[in-house]
Amino acid sequence: MDDAQHQYVDKVATFFTMFGSTRAWAExxxxxxxxxxxxxxxxxxxxxxxxxxxxxxTQLRTHVQLGMVEQVRVRGERVQRYRLKPGAWREVMTxxxxxxxxxxxxxxxxAPVMPGDRPDRVTELGDLAGFFAREWPPLMAxxxxxxxxxxx
Amino acid sequence: MDDAQHQYVDKVATFFTMFGSTRAWAExxxxxxxxxxxxxxxxxxxxxxxxxxxxxxTQLRTHVQLGMVEQVRVRGERVQRYRLKPGAWREVMTxxxxxxxxxxxxxxxxAPVMPGDRPDRVTELGDLAGFFAREWPPLMAxxxxxxxxxxx
DNA sequence: GGCACGTTTCAATAGTGACTGAAACTGCTG
DNA sequence: CAGCAGTTTCAGTCACTATTGAAACGTGCC
Numbered sequence: 001m002d003d004a005q006h007q008y009v010d011k012v013a014t015f016f017t018m019f020g021s022t023r024a025w026a027e028x029x030x031x032x033x034x035x036x037x038x039x040x041x042x043x044x045x046x047x048x049x050x051x052x053x054x055x056x057x058t059q060l061r062t063h064v065q066l067g068m069v070e071q072v073r074v075r076g077e078r079v080q081r082y083r084l085k086p087g088a089w090r091e092v093m094t095x096x097x098x099x100x101x102x103x104x105x106x107x108x109x110x111a112p113v114m115p116g117d118r119p120d121r122v123t124e125l126g127d128l129a130g131f132f133a134r135e136w137p138p139l140m141a142x143x144x145x146x147x148x149x150x151x152x
Numbered sequence: 153m154d155d156a157q158h159q160y161v162d163k164v165a166t167f168f169t170m171f172g173s174t175r176a177w178a179e180x181x182x183x184x185x186x187x188x189x190x191x192x193x194x195x196x197x198x199x200x201x202x203x204x205x206x207x208x209x210t211q212l213r214t215h216v217q218l219g220m221v222e223q224v225r226v227r228g229e230r231v232q233r234y235r236l237k238p239g240a241w242r243e244v245m246t247x248x249x250x251x252x253x254x255x256x257x258x259x260x261x262x263a264p265v266m267p268g269d270r271p272d273r274v275t276e277l278g279d280l281a282g283f284f285a286r287e288w289p290p291l292m293a294x295x296x297x298x299x300x301x302x303x304x
Numbered sequence: 305g306g307c308a309c310g311t312t313t314c315a316a317t318a319g320t321g322a323c324t325g326a327a328a329c330t331g332c333t334g
Numbered sequence: 335c336a337g338c339a340g341t342t343t344c345a346g347t348c349a350c351t352a353t354t355g356a357a358a359c360g361t362g363c364c
Contacts, residue, residue, distance in 0.1 A: 013257060020172020022352060033273055034266040043310060048353060052354045057312055059352095079310065080236045084273050091281050106164060113156045114186040121236050123187055124299070128241050131295055139291065143283050147276070174322060204324050209342055211322095230332065231340065263343060 001048055005034060009049070023049055024057045029068065032084045039081040040070055067091050090147065097136045104129030153183070153200055160186060161201070176203055177211045181220065184236045191224055191233040221244050242299065249288045256281030 001009070012030030013023055027049050032040065035048070046056045060082060063069035068083040085091075107126035115121065153162070164182030165175055166300070179201050184192065198208045212234060215221035222237040235241075259278035265273065 008265045010262060015254065015258060020252075024352075032260050034278075036267045036270070038273060041310070042312095053311075054313080054355075055353055061289065061312095083256055086272070086276070089277050093280065093284075102167065106167060109163060109217045110160060110186050113154075115177050115188045118190065120190070120238070121190060124238070125185075127299055128245065128295070131242060131298055132245075135291060135294070139287060142287070143280070146283055176323075193340070194342095205341070206325075206343075207323055213342095 001031070001035075005031075008034060022059065024049075024055045025062060027051070028056065028059055029084075032082070032107065039074060039083045041079050041081055045082070053118065066096075090143065093138050093143065097133070097140075100129055100132045100136065104133060153187075157183075159187060174211065176201075176207045177214065179203070180208070180211055180215065181236075183222065184234070191226060191235045193231050193233055197234070219247075242295065245295065246292050249285070249292075252281055252284045252288065256285060 009027055009148040012033065013026040016026035016029065017023055027053075028045060031045065031049055032038070040048075042053065042056045042060060045051070045060070046053050049056075060069060064071065064082075068085060068088045069082050072081050072083055074081055104126060107122050107129060111119065112123040161179055161182040163177040164185065168178035168181065169175055180197060180203075183197065184190070185202055192200070194205065194208045194212060197203070197212070198205050201208075212221060216223065216234075220237060220240045221234050224233050224235055226233055256278060259274050259281060262274040264272065
């Protein structure tokens, strides 16, 4: 990993750390975005990034669980390799719908515990969630269509 | 604050804590969503939620900076009151565009530091960011139109 | 079977940052 | 001006958790 690459990994790490992710998690993500070959073993990741094997194991597991990274087996090799999952970003965007619905549920759950005469604070959130719940699926469909066009 | 309300605040807090926010921050948000009257002083919030005055001051400031909460002066009173900012959720969604663009920048920045023969990992992210950069403004416009319809 | 390499688990450590409590500060009231 | 309620600031404490290092655990090769 040269200087420029190191700087890039740091940039990605800084960005995602701002939203509460751990440094190691974000560094692995950043490195997997640009490393060559794209398929890496845990031991290589640890070596490349100067992290312990334990950290890589743990953080990589969360990446896999979140669907950002997948295990691959390279023909002829018997080691476990990991790479950025193609289409992962798309999936993250698609799964946003679940979070929107959770917000909507939060709004619904508020109704019984607040005085009925001023529900506006909560109906606003509910309406918003409703709007996105309707708009999100067609938007995702358009997204998929457009991205496939680029990668035939 | 009765039991049901307490439970609701806890529910909201649990939800937002999952995404990296602090407990106090999320509790204040949850309580401001349902408390009556909606306008509260810092001292009241501290008392209601069992937080120290210092914590309330700090967390409330971040709420104000993020645009979720605003200061209001109630006629005749001279105390500082705070409430959930009307339209705050809408604004949060609108400002999502900034984060999308940041992701797009991250993708652009990757180009120089990776071998040119396999740029797919990064172009995917770039295309995605481009898609949202184009779609987001009209989507926001539709959102505003629809929500205004509900609150004439 | 034994060896080498990679991965997982886990106890211990280090570092961070949320939260508190007290003290300083502000602006209003009598 | 003294008194008071509310707010801000900040040093210190505490809890949490990210990270490490080492030890156990595979798993395929010799």
